[in-house]
Amino acid sequence: xxxxxxxxxxxxxxxLYTVGFSLTYGISGLANFAxxxxxxxxxxxxxxxxxxxxxxxxxxxPLSVVIIGFLGFVLYWGLLLRxxxxxxxxxxxxxxxxxxxxxxxxxxxxxxxxxSLPLFVxxxxxxxxxxxxxxxxxxxxxxxxxxxxxxLFVHYTKIGLAFRGMAQNERTALSVGIESDWIGSLSLxxxxxxxxxxxxxxxxxxxxxxxxxxxxxxxxxxxxxxGGLESTPGMIVGSFIVGFGQVATARYIGPKWMIIVPLAxxxxxxxxxxxxxxGKFKELEERI
Amino acid sequence: MEGDTxxxxxxxxxxxxxxxxxxxxxxxxxxxxxxxxxxxxGSGKTTLVxxxxxxVKPDSGKVIYQGKDITGKMPYTIAGLGISxxxxxxxxxxxxxxxxxxxxxxxxxxVKKLRGGEYGERDDVAxxxxxxxxxxxxxxxxxxxxxxxxxGYLKRLDLARAMALRPDLLILDELFSxxxxxxxxxxxxxxxxxxxxxxxxxxxxxxxKELFRVVDRVMVLNFGEKIAEGSPQEVMSAETVKKAxxxxxxxIG
Amino acid sequence: xxxxxxxxxxxxxxRGIKARADTIFAIASYKEILYLVLPRALxxxxxxxxxxxxxxxxxxxxxxxxxxxxxxxxWDFLASCGLFSLGQAFFLGIGAYIAGTLSYxxxxxxxxxxxxxxxxxxxxxxxxxxxxxxxxxxYFAMVTLMLPMLFMKMIETTGxxxxxxxxxxxxxxxxxxxxxxxxxxxxxxxxxxxxxxxNEDYGLVLRAIRDDDRAVMSAxxxxxxxxxxxxxxxxxxxxxxxxxxxHHYQFVGMSVFALDYSILPVAAAALGGxxxxxxxxxxxxxxxxxxxxxxxxxxxxxxxxxxxxxxSVIALPEGIFHYIExxxxxxxxxxxxx
Numbered sequence: 001x002x003x004x005x006x007x008x009x010x011x012x013x014x015x016l017y018t019v020g021f022s023l024t025y026g027i028s029g030l031a032n033f034a035x036x037x038x039x040x041x042x043x044x045x046x047x048x049x050x051x052x053x054x055x056x057x058x059x060x061x062p063l064s065v066v067i068i069g070f071l072g073f074v075l076y077w078g079l080l081l082r083x084x085x086x087x088x089x090x091x092x093x094x095x096x097x098x099x100x101x102x103x104x105x106x107x108x109x110x111x112x113x114x115x116s117l118p119l120f121v122x123x124x125x126x127x128x129x130x131x132x133x134x135x136x137x138x139x140x141x142x143x144x145x146x147x148x149x150x151x152l153f154v155h156y157t158k159i160g161l162a163f164r165g166m167a168q169n170e171r172t173a174l175s176v177g178i179e180s181d182w183i184g185s186l187s188l189x190x191x192x193x194x195x196x197x198x199x200x201x202x203x204x205x206x207x208x209x210x211x212x213x214x215x216x217x218x219x220x221x222x223x224x225x226x227g228g229l230e231s232t233p234g235m236i237v238g239s240f241i242v243g244f245g246q247v248a249t250a251r252y253i254g255p256k257w258m259i260i261v262p263l264a265x266x267x268x269x270x271x272x273x274x275x276x277x278x279g280k281f282k283e284l285e286e287r288i
Numbered sequence: 289m290e291g292d293t294x295x296x297x298x299x300x301x302x303x304x305x306x307x308x309x310x311x312x313x314x315x316x317x318x319x320x321x322x323x324x325x326x327x328x329x330g331s332g333k334t335t336l337v338x339x340x341x342x343x344v345k346p347d348s349g350k351v352i353y354q355g356k357d358i359t360g361k362m363p364y365t366i367a368g369l370g371i372s373x374x375x376x377x378x379x380x381x382x383x384x385x386x387x388x389x390x391x392x393x394x395x396x397x398x399v400k401k402l403r404g405g406e407y408g409e410r411d412d413v414a415x416x417x418x419x420x421x422x423x424x425x426x427x428x429x430x431x432x433x434x435x436x437x438x439x440g441y442l443k444r445l446d447l448a449r450a451m452a453l454r455p456d457l458l459i460l461d462e463l464f465s466x467x468x469x470x471x472x473x474x475x476x477x478x479x480x481x482x483x484x485x486x487x488x489x490x491x492x493x494x495x496x497k498e499l500f501r502v503v504d505r506v507m508v509l510n511f512g513e514k515i516a517e518g519s520p521q522e523v524m525s526a527e528t529v530k531k532a533x534x535x536x537x538x539x540i541g
Numbered sequence: 542x543x544x545x546x547x548x549x550x551x552x553x554x555x556r557g558i559k560a561r562a563d564t565i566f567a568i569a570s571y572k573e574i575l576y577l578v579l580p581r582a583l584x585x586x587x588x589x590x591x592x593x594x595x596x597x598x599x600x601x602x603x604x605x606x607x608x609x610x611x612x613x614x615x616w617d618f619l620a621s622c623g624l625f626s627l628g629q630a631f632f633l634g635i636g637a638y639i640a641g642t643l644s645y646x647x648x649x650x651x652x653x654x655x656x657x658x659x660x661x662x663x664x665x666x667x668x669x670x671x672x673x674x675x676x677x678x679x680y681f682a683m684v685t686l687m688l689p690m691l692f693m694k695m696i697e698t699t700g701x702x703x704x705x706x707x708x709x710x711x712x713x714x715x716x717x718x719x720x721x722x723x724x725x726x727x728x729x730x731x732x733x734x735x736x737x738x739x740n741e742d743y744g745l746v747l748r749a750i751r752d753d754d755r756a757v758m759s760a761x762x763x764x765x766x767x768x769x770x771x772x773x774x775x776x777x778x779x780x781x782x783x784x785x786x787x788h789h790y791q792f793v794g795m796s797v798f799a800l801d802y803s804i805l806p807v808a809a810a811a812l813g814g815x816x817x818x819x820x821x822x823x824x825x826x827x828x829x830x831x832x833x834x835x836x837x838x839x840x841x842x843x844x845x846x847x848x849x850x851x852x853s854v855i856a857l858p859e860g861i862f863h864y865i866e867x868x869x870x871x872x873x874x875x876x877x878x879x
Binding site: 025031033079082083087088089091092093095096097099100101103104106107214217218221222224225229256257258259260262263266267270271274275 | 620625627669672673675676678679680682683684686687690691692694695698699700800804807808811815838839840841843844846847848850851854855858
């Protein structure tokens with residue numbers, strides 16, 4: 001029973017990690033490799049607001065989300081705009097920006113036991129005989145809301161685009177770059193904001209350090225690869241596979257083997273169905 | 289019936305999102321035939337080409353080429369079997385000299401096999417091919433960067449690229465679109481020559497006058513369905529076709 | 542009179558030849574020979590002479606520069622056919638561990654482990670990454686980014702292949718300068734071979750695959766097979782670098798999968814100019830000594846490469862090498878006319 005509960009919680013955390021990345025990619029085809037960096041930067045921001053500016057929690061958190069969302073927006077207009085359409089350059093820019101942020105944070109000493117965010121509410125509840133703290137319930141709730149939001153947002157944005165007559169086949173139009181930069185920057189902003197929301201909710205569960213940024217990115221990528229990049233159900237399934245896989249491995253084999261799960265799952269998926277379990281795009285479909 | 293069926297299309301269908309691009313299209317070609325495919329914009333002609341050449345996988349139906357089922361195979365496999373095509377939106381490498389564009393098909397295993405393994409100088413072969421197509425070697429036209437050539441030349445370069453593969457079936461997708469009358473006039477004889485040399489050709493065109501001069505048969509598509517098939521005269525006098533082409537007048541003959 | 546004609550003819554020959562074929566040179570004087578040969582000979586002479594001059598610390602830096610240089614070349618080759626790798630460390634690590642485990646558990650000498658690691662590394666890289674090759678480019682970047690990180694974590698947590706301690710006291714490579722010259726030699730040879738390949742028809746097809754793979758498919762070429770071939774070559778080059786490091790330092794540990802090995806080659810290629818190989822080589826020769834000089838700044842150092850990468854990509858997309866190349870040729874023209 002505790003396996004079920006902790007497995008679900010872990011899976012939803014993984015889904016939370018992935019939501020922002022998925023959204024940005026789903027709407028504008030941009031893979032934001034700075035995703036993990038933005039996640040942990042949110043933590044840093046909330047921490048600074050709380051401890052250095054003395055702002056209350058219920059202000060620090062949302063403010064940070066807005067700031068990070070805005071940062072995503074700025075990232076697009078400042079850097080990506082000039083290289084949009086050149087896939088290599090886009091990749092390098094988001095990746096380099098992400099690493100630069102993470103390494104800067106590490107250099108400034110953002111690791112160690114003093115860096116942690118307080119829980120929203122202390123205490124917990126018993127579910128089926130298993131103790132679950134309120135924070136984790138928050139996480140689950142937020143996760144479910146965000147996933148639904150993701151699905152609706154991506155789905156209706158695509159419909160909206162089609163209605164605006166952007167193209168009969170909006171995928172083709174998007175990939176040809178007809179989409180306006182507004183959509184691109186907005187998708188990056190919202191994706192970043194979602195990463196920030198995930199950070200605000202999940203980070204209180206443990207200590208913060210910049211290395212988490214890399215971890216989040218890896219997990220987000222893993223879930224996206226396993227489930228399929230442009231599929232929300234895929235993302236959910238992917239996160240549950242990795243989530244439950246990890247919890248079960250930790251329980252029955254040993255915690256140090258947990259990391260094998262995402263690796264094995266990726267290799268498995270690559271061999272069986274490379275575009276992801278729910279991957280909509282077999283390479284031929286888009287070979288127009 | 290002379291010869292076996294060279295190409296047989298059976299009930300091909302494909303939809304994208306909510307749009308039915310091609311619906312239940314069937315036709316067949318004998319070896320050496322010249323088939324024209326016409327129809328209003330959006331009638332699924334290019335999708336049909338994509339379905340035959342492997343760029344798009346059909347929802348249902350079959351493509352049988354020289355007795356072999358090639359439905360849904362990879363584009364390079366199909367091209368390797370001898371089906372070559374041009375693209376409506378020309379796909380060339382503008383930052384390369386014109387003749388270098390031909391190096392790519394000339395590097396394929398198909399061409400290597402057909403030339404009996406002697407590699408020769410691909411550069412020379414490419415320049416020769418272009419010269420035959422009207423890119424005057426003496427004026428160094430084949431050596432010009434593809435990006436610097438005028439549109440009509442680009443279309444012919446695309447044709448040269450398709451021919452460099454030594455195809456048995458050539459599919460032309462709106463080759464004449466964007467070409468000036470003089471360019472059309474100089475390209476048409478080339479195509480006729482290919483046909484006389486035995487090449488089987490499918491030609492999608494909007495310029496019906498020129499098309500009807502060279503084809504054996506015509507097929508008409510509208511909204512993804514075949515609405516008529518036959519000689520140019522038969523087809524253009526069919527009521528369904530006239531309705532589809534409302535307002536467009538064509539002189540035949 | 543003849544001199545004026547020679548100058549005039551030379552100027553026209555330059556352009557004319559460029560337009561026709563890159564491999565034909567009409568050589569009319571020793572000056573021309575020197576002009577063509579110098580830029581190619583200079584780096585070779587320099588690299589061959591430096592080990593004799595640099596000792597100790599900077600000698601080690603030179604070796605590192607060649608190792609990173611090999612990774613950068615490997616990256617550039619993959620980028621030339623549209624595969625953008627964010628995980629060069631993976632190739633390095635695979636080669637390093639193959640050589641390391643063969644040496645540690647079976648006591649095989651470098652003369653055997655190096656070739657096995659190189660070829661084996663190439664095969665494993667190609668095999669592991671071949672399913673991804675059929676997908677959109679971003680998948681390749683994602684998978685290559687993750688693989689070294691996951692492998693590193695795996696070694697760390699499971700403790701296999703020596704775990705966090707690594708495998709040490711492995712068989713050394715060669716006495717004295719042997720190792721240094723081996724890596725310099727392989728580096729230079731790879732540089733010239735890559736530059737040669739990319740300008741031949743094989744390289745043309747690879748570049749065409751990068752620019753428009755559908756057009757190449759319609760020309761009856763199996764683009765996926767070509768990409769897998771490129772993966773093998775790039776993987777083998779990276780694996781050699783790893784195997785070399787294992788024996789040169791007589792140690793292999795999980796640090797061989799570190800992010801640094803994935804980032805710096807990309808930064809070097811971006812700085813020097815992607816697609817030119819000489820640019821990747823030049824970039825490594827600039828960035829590696831620079832990074833050593835900045836070692837004191839630790840994390841900041843990586844942030845600096847990243848900024849350099851971003852700036853290169855945005856402000857000078859052609860890269861330093863092309864810039865220098867342009868100036869070299871233009872300068873030549875100006876002098877002749879004036």
